Amino acid sequence: MKTLVVGVGGVTNGGKSTLSQFLHLKIRNSCIVAQDSHFKDDRVVPVDSNGFKQYDTLDALHMDKMMIEVYSWRRDPHSFLRQRGLKPKDSPVDNEVYVLIVEGFLIFNHRPLNELFDRRYFLEIPYDTCKKRRSSRVYSPPDPPGYFDGYVWPMYLKNRSEMESMTSEIVYLDGLKPKEEVLVVVYEDICQEIDRLQGLS
Ligand SMILES: Nc1ncnc2c1ncn2[C@@H]1O[C@H](COP(=O)(O)OP(=O)(O)O)[C@@H](O)[C@H]1O
Numbered sequence: 094m095k096t097l098v099v100g101v102g103g104v105t106n107g108g109k110s111t112l113s114q115f116l117h118l119k120i121r122n123s124c125i126v127a128q129d130s131h132f133k134d135d136r137v138v139p140v141d142s143n144g145f146k147q148y149d150t151l152d153a154l155h156m157d158k159m160m161i162e163v164y165s166w167r168r169d170p171h172s173f174l175r176q177r178g179l180k181p182k183d184s185p186v187d188n189e190v191y192v193l194i195v196e197g198f199l200i201f202n203h204r205p206l207n208e209l210f211d212r213r214y215f216l217e218i219p220y221d222t223c224k225k226r227r228s229s230r231v232y233s234p235p236d237p238p239g240y241f242d243g244y245v246w247p248m249y250l251k252n253r254s255e256m257e258s259m260t261s262e263i264v265y266l267d268g269l270k271p272k273e274e275v276l277v278v279v280y281e282d283i284c285q286e287i288d289r290l291q292g293l294s
């Protein structure tokens with residue numbers, strides 16, 4: 094059995110979930126661990142000097158719990174899939190590749206997680222598209238007025254520069270391109286890697 098850990102990072106509303114869901118549907122024996130599911134309770138997320146809740150930092154996330162999930166997959170991907178109600182497909186020969194798709198806006202900023210990736214993709218879109226997409230999304234709690242300009246975008250720039258100082262092996266993807274175009278490029282790249290792991294190329 095072989096494993097492949099794929100990171101789908103990027104700016105908020107860049108298209109991470111869309112890409113990850115597509116990959117999961119297309120790649121056998123794959124599953125997703127999403128960083129969004131690990132936000133701490135609103136009551137413990139502190140407020141900054143401008144009165145904005147500090148959601149866009151690693152401190153707002155239960156990274157310890159997220160790592161436990163990833164380690165649990167690594168220990169036994171077959172059981173992990175079963176526990177999630179997915180049906181693992183075994184091949185007759187023992188070269189099945191299990192693929193973990195980890196998606197989230199700060200996945201490459203957390204060193205212990207960043208170290209585990211075999212492939213890193215990062216979706217980027219410009220400021221105005223990001224602001225527009227974000228304005229039609231409702232988070233819990235919802236963004237207060239001025240949150241994007243006063244907090245989210247400045248934090249994106251900060252987190253991105255921190256990420257770039259930590260790792261250079263990132264494939265940047267243009268999230269302005271039609272979804273199908275983005276999806277097919279990444280899918281083909283991963284298929285090539287799976288073939289390589291299986292000794293087929
Ligand atoms: N390539 C794309 N072109 C146009 N809209 C997109 C594209 N990818 C995603 N979207 C849209 O942008 C919004 C955010 O996408 P989503 O995948 O949830 O982003 P993220 O997980 O990065 O926050 C959704 O409405 C989605 O349909």
Ligand SMILES: O=C(O)c1ccc[n+]([C@@H]2O[C@H](COP(=O)([O-])O)[C@@H](O)[C@H]2O)c1
Pocket residue numbers: 104105106109129132148149197198232233234245
């Ligand atoms: O999911 C939540 O509990 C949640 C609560 C408040 C805010 N968020 C926002 O979620 C954003 C990251 O998710 P995403 O999918 O937009 O990349 C980040 O910019 C946060 O500001 C998310």
